[in-house]
Amino acid sequence: MRKVQITETVLRDANQSLMATRLPYSDFKDILSEMDKAGYYSVECWGGATFDSCLRYLGEDPWERLRNIRQNMPNTRLQMLLRGQNLLGYKHYHDDVVEKFVELSIKNGIDVIRIFDALNDFRNIRTAYEAARKYATPNTVVSGCISYTQSPIHTVEKYVEMCKDLKDMGFDTICLKDMAGTMSPYEAEHLIKGIKEEVGDMPIVLHTHCTTGMAYMTITKAIESGVDVVDTATSCFSNGTSQAATETLFYALQQYGIDSGLNEDVINKVNDFFKPVKQKYVDNGTINPKSMATDSQALVYKVPGGMLSNMIANLKDMNAMDKFDEALLEIPSVRKDLGYPPLVTPLSQMVGNQAVVNVLMGERYKQISKEVQNYFKGEYGIAPGPVSKELQDKILGEGNEPIDCRIEDSKRTGKDFEDAKAALGDLCETEEDMMSYICFPDQARKFLEDRKAKRENVAKYTIEEA
Ligand code: CO
DSSP states (O other): OOBOEEEEOIIIIIHHHHHTTOOOGGGTGGGHHHHTTSOOSEEEEEETTHHHHIIIIIOOOHHHHHHHHHHHOTTSOEEEEEOGGGTTSSSOOOHHHHHHHHHHHHHTTOOEEEEOOTTOOTHHHHHHHHHHHHTOOTTOEEEEEEEOOOSTTOOHHHHHHHHHHHHHHTOSEEEEEETTSOOOHHHHHHHHHHHHHHHTTOOEEEEEOSTTSOHHHHHHHHHHTTOOEEEEBOGGGOSTTSOOBHHHHHHHHHHHTOBOOOOHHHHHHHHHHHHHHHHHHHHTTSSOGGGGSOOTHHHHHOOOHHHHHHHHHHHHHTTOGGGHHHHHHHHHHHHHHTTOOOSOTTHHHHHHHHHHHHHHHTSTTSSOOHHHHHHHHTTTOOOSSOOOHHHHHHHHOTTOOOOOSOGGGGOSOOSHHHHHHHHHGGGOOSHHHHHHHHHSHHHHHHHHHHHHHHHHHHHHHHHHHO
16 A cells, blocks of 8 residues: 655644744643654654744743653654754854754754755755764654755756755655745646656655645645655644645545555544644734735745745835835846745845845845845855856956855864853853854853743742742
8 A cells, every 4th residue: 555654744834834933832742642643754843943933932942842842752753854054043054063963953852854955055965964874863864855946947857956966965855845835736746756757766755835725736746646755734733824734635645545654533633632722822913814824926926925924024114015016026036136046044035135125225236135245155055046147246346256165165163162162151051052052142041041040049949948
């Protein structure tokens, strides 16, 4: 019997897409031992924005969250999303930092590490890949991930070529990451058949979003074309900017005669558990009804939902909502000038902000953001396609070329560990503390200070009691 397995995303991507990753551990801890019996391929529960959100908004230690999930789900593969050389932050880190981060992720409980680079410049995922291999346990799965986008240069042949590179690097599985939910059923069919032909029995994972309303059709075609794993979210946390619904896909797969490995009772219990959790965040406004709706605009502009809401927020701040349509129209041209980067973090912010600036200034590139300048210098990696020569000359000076090397090759290691320990002093108790600080210094320091104060209060209280 053919198998198509399911990765449940409620704890990470559904949480991130629908409610800006504000779900605290206390809201889902009671369902973990039940989820452990569901028979998922994996549970995506860490990485992406969860790390930042734990420290910044939830007052939680992200490492402790991971260890707690691990303890309550001993039988399930735990999965994380890692932005290659950016880890879970927004800049390129030194290789020794990347290696240590991956080592600690595995040590604290991660099994499946899905690694991507915004530009699909695979030099930026190599260090993370090698670290995952170095510290692998028998359960470790290292998944090479392609940021999917559409443009004149992103042909099926180009994607097949990328998959071949990932296979040659040694990844266990390949994931197609369609963050904007713009992959059509037709494209899914051609892509997956093309990839399967090239990489043989290497498992293919499809990650898409319901943003544009196409996900169920696309997943159906992907299943018919040989996909092995599909990401879904428990139904009350599905649809809109999130993933397709787990139970719905389970039902459809049954009729196909395909084994998903899922236990129907358990996945229904999981959904029942999360219903009131979701309602609480709808009622308090954390979940915006807009994020639960279908928005086909993304099909026209190839813009992920999160990027649109960011742009709207920026324009509102500047009292310039009347420029929204113009800014939206400007995105494709900025993207073309940058050589068609996929619109995923941090490129989505970069392209969106530059489009807004171009429109507000009434002149293209009168003002060029620091990030876009660094992009042209080659600091993010190689642009997917040819960039605007005119803009390159304007930024680099005429005739100058971007640096043709991975930025870390000139500074593979730094003094990050020493610096972090020195900066934190006795606040730093573990390597995990140190790593939190390297990734998010201000937020980590605040968290560690609060932790210390809380302990001192408890100690004081206990002495008084005694
Ligand atoms: Co996603």
